[in-house]
Amino acid sequence: MALPGGMISLRQAIYGVGSAFLRPTPCSCHQPWMVLSDSEMDERQPPARKLRRKRLRTDYCYPMYGAQFDDPAPSEMSQPPKRRNLDVVLETANQEIHNIFKAEHAQREALEKEVQRLRAEMTRKDERVDKLETKVRELKDQCRCQICFTIPSGWRTLLCGHRYCPKCVPPIGGTCSPCRQVITGVIKSY
Structure with missing residues:
Protein backbone atom coordinates (compact mmCIF):
# COMPACT_ATOMS: atom_id res chain seq x y z
CA MET A 1 0.00 0.00 0.00
CA ALA A 2 1.54 3.26 -1.14
CA LEU A 3 1.17 6.37 0.94
CA PRO A 4 0.53 9.83 -0.51
CA GLY A 5 3.55 11.55 -2.01
CA GLY A 6 5.16 8.32 -3.25
CA MET A 7 6.04 7.15 0.26
CA ILE A 8 5.55 3.57 1.41
CA SER A 9 4.73 2.22 4.82
CA LEU A 10 7.36 1.16 7.32
CA ARG A 11 6.15 -2.43 7.03
CA GLN A 12 6.90 -2.46 3.29
CA ALA A 13 10.35 -1.08 3.96
CA ILE A 14 11.17 -3.65 6.64
CA TYR A 15 9.82 -6.77 4.98
CA GLY A 16 11.04 -5.87 1.51
CA VAL A 17 7.71 -5.30 -0.13
CA GLY A 18 8.64 -3.02 -3.00
CA SER A 19 12.05 -1.45 -3.02
CA ALA A 20 12.36 1.21 -0.36
CA PHE A 21 15.01 2.43 2.02
CA LEU A 22 14.93 4.21 5.35
CA ARG A 23 16.92 7.41 5.44
CA PRO A 24 17.14 10.10 8.16
CA THR A 25 15.49 13.37 7.26
CA PRO A 26 17.64 16.48 6.93
CA CYS A 27 15.57 18.28 9.56
CA SER A 28 15.06 16.14 12.64
CA CYS A 29 12.47 18.44 14.18
CA HIS A 30 9.51 17.00 12.18
CA GLN A 31 10.06 13.35 11.35
CA PRO A 32 13.12 11.40 12.41
CA TRP A 33 13.04 9.00 9.41
CA MET A 34 11.65 9.18 5.93
CA VAL A 35 10.96 6.18 3.68
CA LEU A 36 12.26 6.66 0.16
CA SER A 37 11.23 4.64 -2.86
CA ASP A 38 13.48 3.54 -5.73
CA SER A 39 12.58 6.57 -7.78
CA GLU A 40 14.07 8.85 -5.16
CA MET A 41 17.20 6.68 -4.81
CA ASP A 42 18.31 7.52 -8.34
CA GLU A 43 20.15 10.49 -6.96
CA ARG A 44 23.86 10.21 -7.09
CA GLN A 45 25.25 8.66 -3.87
CA PRO A 46 28.78 9.34 -2.61
CA PRO A 47 31.11 6.35 -2.81
CA ALA A 48 31.29 4.14 0.27
CA ARG A 49 34.21 4.65 2.66
CA LYS A 50 37.08 2.25 2.66
CA LEU A 51 37.35 0.07 5.73
CA ARG A 52 40.23 0.95 7.99
CA ARG A 53 42.42 -1.57 9.68
CA LYS A 54 41.72 -1.86 13.41
CA ARG A 55 44.43 -0.73 15.78
CA LEU A 56 45.79 -3.03 18.42
CA ARG A 57 44.83 -2.02 21.95
CA THR A 58 47.59 -0.65 24.13
CA ASP A 59 48.42 -2.55 27.31
CA TYR A 60 47.92 -0.11 30.19
CA CYS A 61 49.19 -2.33 33.02
CA TYR A 62 51.72 -0.99 35.52
CA ARG A 144 44.59 55.64 102.49
CA CYS A 145 43.67 58.03 105.19
CA GLN A 146 41.00 56.49 107.43
CA ILE A 147 39.02 59.74 107.48
CA CYS A 148 39.17 61.29 103.96
CA PHE A 149 40.27 58.13 102.02
CA THR A 150 43.01 59.91 100.04
CA ILE A 151 46.54 58.65 99.55
CA PRO A 152 48.78 61.45 100.87
CA SER A 153 52.45 62.00 100.14
CA GLY A 154 53.24 62.37 103.85
CA TRP A 155 51.78 60.74 106.95
CA ARG A 156 51.21 61.65 110.57
CA THR A 157 51.44 58.60 112.78
CA LEU A 158 50.03 58.74 116.31
CA LEU A 159 51.75 56.99 119.23
CA CYS A 160 48.89 54.44 119.31
CA GLY A 161 49.94 53.32 115.78
CA HIS A 162 47.16 54.80 113.63
CA ARG A 163 48.06 56.98 110.64
CA TYR A 164 46.36 60.06 109.21
CA CYS A 165 47.00 62.53 106.41
CA PRO A 166 48.29 65.99 107.49
CA LYS A 167 44.83 67.53 106.98
CA CYS A 168 42.91 64.99 109.07
CA VAL A 169 45.27 64.41 112.03
CA PRO A 170 43.47 65.23 115.32
CA PRO A 171 45.06 67.85 117.59
CA ILE A 172 47.30 66.84 120.47
CA GLY A 173 45.18 66.26 123.55
CA GLY A 174 42.27 64.97 121.44
CA THR A 175 41.28 61.32 121.00
CA CYS A 176 42.19 58.88 118.22
CA SER A 177 39.06 58.00 116.24
CA PRO A 178 39.53 54.22 115.90
CA CYS A 179 40.91 53.39 119.39
CA ARG A 180 39.68 56.42 121.52
CA GLN A 181 43.08 56.93 123.18
CA VAL A 182 44.31 60.38 124.13
CA ILE A 183 46.81 61.76 121.60
CA THR A 184 50.07 62.64 123.32
CA GLY A 185 52.35 62.94 120.28
CA VAL A 186 52.59 62.77 116.46
CA ILE A 187 55.36 61.27 114.31
CA LYS A 188 55.87 62.58 110.76
CA SER A 189 56.65 59.99 108.09
CA TYR A 190 57.08 60.17 104.33
Whole structure:
Protein backbone atom coordinates (compact mmCIF):
# COMPACT_ATOMS: atom_id res chain seq x y z
CA MET A 1 0.00 0.00 0.00
CA ALA A 2 1.54 3.26 -1.14
CA LEU A 3 1.17 6.37 0.94
CA PRO A 4 0.53 9.83 -0.51
CA GLY A 5 3.55 11.55 -2.01
CA GLY A 6 5.16 8.32 -3.25
CA MET A 7 6.04 7.15 0.26
CA ILE A 8 5.55 3.57 1.41
CA SER A 9 4.73 2.22 4.82
CA LEU A 10 7.36 1.16 7.32
CA ARG A 11 6.15 -2.43 7.03
CA GLN A 12 6.90 -2.46 3.29
CA ALA A 13 10.35 -1.08 3.96
CA ILE A 14 11.17 -3.65 6.64
CA TYR A 15 9.82 -6.77 4.98
CA GLY A 16 11.04 -5.87 1.51
CA VAL A 17 7.71 -5.30 -0.13
CA GLY A 18 8.64 -3.02 -3.00
CA SER A 19 12.05 -1.45 -3.02
CA ALA A 20 12.36 1.21 -0.36
CA PHE A 21 15.01 2.43 2.02
CA LEU A 22 14.93 4.21 5.35
CA ARG A 23 16.92 7.41 5.44
CA PRO A 24 17.14 10.10 8.16
CA THR A 25 15.49 13.37 7.26
CA PRO A 26 17.64 16.48 6.93
CA CYS A 27 15.57 18.28 9.56
CA SER A 28 15.06 16.14 12.64
CA CYS A 29 12.47 18.44 14.18
CA HIS A 30 9.51 17.00 12.18
CA GLN A 31 10.06 13.35 11.35
CA PRO A 32 13.12 11.40 12.41
CA TRP A 33 13.04 9.00 9.41
CA MET A 34 11.65 9.18 5.93
CA VAL A 35 10.96 6.18 3.68
CA LEU A 36 12.26 6.66 0.16
CA SER A 37 11.23 4.64 -2.86
CA ASP A 38 13.48 3.54 -5.73
CA SER A 39 12.58 6.57 -7.78
CA GLU A 40 14.07 8.85 -5.16
CA MET A 41 17.20 6.68 -4.81
CA ASP A 42 18.31 7.52 -8.34
CA GLU A 43 20.15 10.49 -6.96
CA ARG A 44 23.86 10.21 -7.09
CA GLN A 45 25.25 8.66 -3.87
CA PRO A 46 28.78 9.34 -2.61
CA PRO A 47 31.11 6.35 -2.81
CA ALA A 48 31.29 4.14 0.27
CA ARG A 49 34.21 4.65 2.66
CA LYS A 50 37.08 2.25 2.66
CA LEU A 51 37.35 0.07 5.73
CA ARG A 52 40.23 0.95 7.99
CA ARG A 53 42.42 -1.57 9.68
CA LYS A 54 41.72 -1.86 13.41
CA ARG A 55 44.43 -0.73 15.78
CA LEU A 56 45.79 -3.03 18.42
CA ARG A 57 44.83 -2.02 21.95
CA THR A 58 47.59 -0.65 24.13
CA ASP A 59 48.42 -2.55 27.31
CA TYR A 60 47.92 -0.11 30.19
CA CYS A 61 49.19 -2.33 33.02
CA TYR A 62 51.72 -0.99 35.52
CA PRO A 63 55.13 -1.78 33.99
CA MET A 64 57.01 0.00 36.79
CA TYR A 65 55.52 -2.35 39.36
CA GLY A 66 56.23 -5.46 37.30
CA ALA A 67 59.64 -6.06 38.88
CA GLN A 68 58.14 -6.16 42.36
CA PHE A 69 55.80 -8.99 41.50
CA ASP A 70 58.13 -11.50 39.81
CA ASP A 71 57.84 -14.02 42.66
CA PRO A 72 54.24 -13.96 43.85
CA ALA A 73 53.22 -15.69 47.06
CA PRO A 74 51.64 -19.16 46.65
CA SER A 75 48.24 -17.84 47.80
CA GLU A 76 48.31 -15.25 45.02
CA MET A 77 49.14 -17.72 42.24
CA SER A 78 45.48 -18.41 41.53
CA GLN A 79 44.80 -14.77 40.64
CA PRO A 80 45.68 -13.30 37.27
CA PRO A 81 48.87 -11.17 37.25
CA LYS A 82 47.13 -7.81 36.73
CA ARG A 83 44.74 -8.53 39.58
CA ARG A 84 47.64 -9.42 41.91
CA ASN A 85 49.48 -6.22 40.98
CA LEU A 86 46.40 -4.12 41.52
CA ASP A 87 45.71 -5.78 44.88
CA VAL A 88 49.27 -5.14 46.06
CA VAL A 89 49.17 -1.53 44.89
CA LEU A 90 45.84 -1.00 46.65
CA GLU A 91 47.12 -2.67 49.81
CA THR A 92 50.24 -0.48 49.78
CA ALA A 93 48.15 2.66 49.26
CA ASN A 94 45.77 1.65 52.07
CA GLN A 95 48.72 1.01 54.40
CA GLU A 96 50.19 4.43 53.59
CA ILE A 97 46.82 6.10 54.24
CA HIS A 98 46.54 4.19 57.53
CA ASN A 99 50.05 5.35 58.54
CA ILE A 100 49.14 8.96 57.73
CA PHE A 101 45.99 8.72 59.87
CA LYS A 102 48.02 7.20 62.73
CA ALA A 103 50.57 10.02 62.56
CA GLU A 104 47.85 12.68 62.49
CA HIS A 105 46.05 11.01 65.40
CA ALA A 106 49.27 10.96 67.46
CA GLN A 107 49.91 14.60 66.58
CA ARG A 108 46.35 15.53 67.58
CA GLU A 109 46.74 13.73 70.93
CA ALA A 110 50.02 15.55 71.59
CA LEU A 111 48.37 18.88 70.82
CA GLU A 112 45.42 18.05 73.12
CA LYS A 113 47.85 17.23 75.97
CA GLU A 114 49.67 20.51 75.34
CA VAL A 115 46.35 22.40 75.44
CA GLN A 116 45.44 20.74 78.76
CA ARG A 117 48.86 21.62 80.22
CA LEU A 118 48.54 25.24 79.07
CA ARG A 119 45.02 25.51 80.50
CA ALA A 120 46.20 24.19 83.88
CA GLU A 121 49.10 26.66 83.84
CA MET A 122 46.75 29.49 82.90
CA THR A 123 44.41 28.55 85.78
CA ARG A 124 47.34 28.60 88.24
CA LYS A 125 48.47 31.99 86.94
CA ASP A 126 44.92 33.37 87.11
CA GLU A 127 44.71 32.30 90.77
CA ARG A 128 48.07 33.95 91.48
CA VAL A 129 46.95 37.16 89.72
CA ASP A 130 43.76 37.17 91.82
CA LYS A 131 45.83 36.81 95.03
CA LEU A 132 48.16 39.62 93.96
CA GLU A 133 45.24 41.91 93.07
CA THR A 134 43.70 41.25 96.50
CA LYS A 135 47.01 42.09 98.17
CA VAL A 136 47.31 45.31 96.12
CA ARG A 137 43.79 46.35 97.21
CA GLU A 138 44.69 45.66 100.84
CA LEU A 139 47.87 47.72 100.53
CA LYS A 140 45.96 50.58 98.89
CA ASP A 141 43.47 50.47 101.75
CA GLN A 142 46.34 50.64 104.23
CA CYS A 143 47.82 53.63 102.39
CA ARG A 144 44.59 55.64 102.49
CA CYS A 145 43.67 58.03 105.19
CA GLN A 146 41.00 56.49 107.43
CA ILE A 147 39.02 59.74 107.48
CA CYS A 148 39.17 61.29 103.96
CA PHE A 149 40.27 58.13 102.02
CA THR A 150 43.01 59.91 100.04
CA ILE A 151 46.54 58.65 99.55
CA PRO A 152 48.78 61.45 100.87
CA SER A 153 52.45 62.00 100.14
CA GLY A 154 53.24 62.37 103.85
CA TRP A 155 51.78 60.74 106.95
CA ARG A 156 51.21 61.65 110.57
CA THR A 157 51.44 58.60 112.78
CA LEU A 158 50.03 58.74 116.31
CA LEU A 159 51.75 56.99 119.23
CA CYS A 160 48.89 54.44 119.31
CA GLY A 161 49.94 53.32 115.78
CA HIS A 162 47.16 54.80 113.63
CA ARG A 163 48.06 56.98 110.64
CA TYR A 164 46.36 60.06 109.21
CA CYS A 165 47.00 62.53 106.41
CA PRO A 166 48.29 65.99 107.49
CA LYS A 167 44.83 67.53 106.98
CA CYS A 168 42.91 64.99 109.07
CA VAL A 169 45.27 64.41 112.03
CA PRO A 170 43.47 65.23 115.32
CA PRO A 171 45.06 67.85 117.59
CA ILE A 172 47.30 66.84 120.47
CA GLY A 173 45.18 66.26 123.55
CA GLY A 174 42.27 64.97 121.44
CA THR A 175 41.28 61.32 121.00
CA CYS A 176 42.19 58.88 118.22
CA SER A 177 39.06 58.00 116.24
CA PRO A 178 39.53 54.22 115.90
CA CYS A 179 40.91 53.39 119.39
CA ARG A 180 39.68 56.42 121.52
CA GLN A 181 43.08 56.93 123.18
CA VAL A 182 44.31 60.38 124.13
CA ILE A 183 46.81 61.76 121.60
CA THR A 184 50.07 62.64 123.32
CA GLY A 185 52.35 62.94 120.28
CA VAL A 186 52.59 62.77 116.46
CA ILE A 187 55.36 61.27 114.31
CA LYS A 188 55.87 62.58 110.76
CA SER A 189 56.65 59.99 108.09
CA TYR A 190 57.08 60.17 104.33
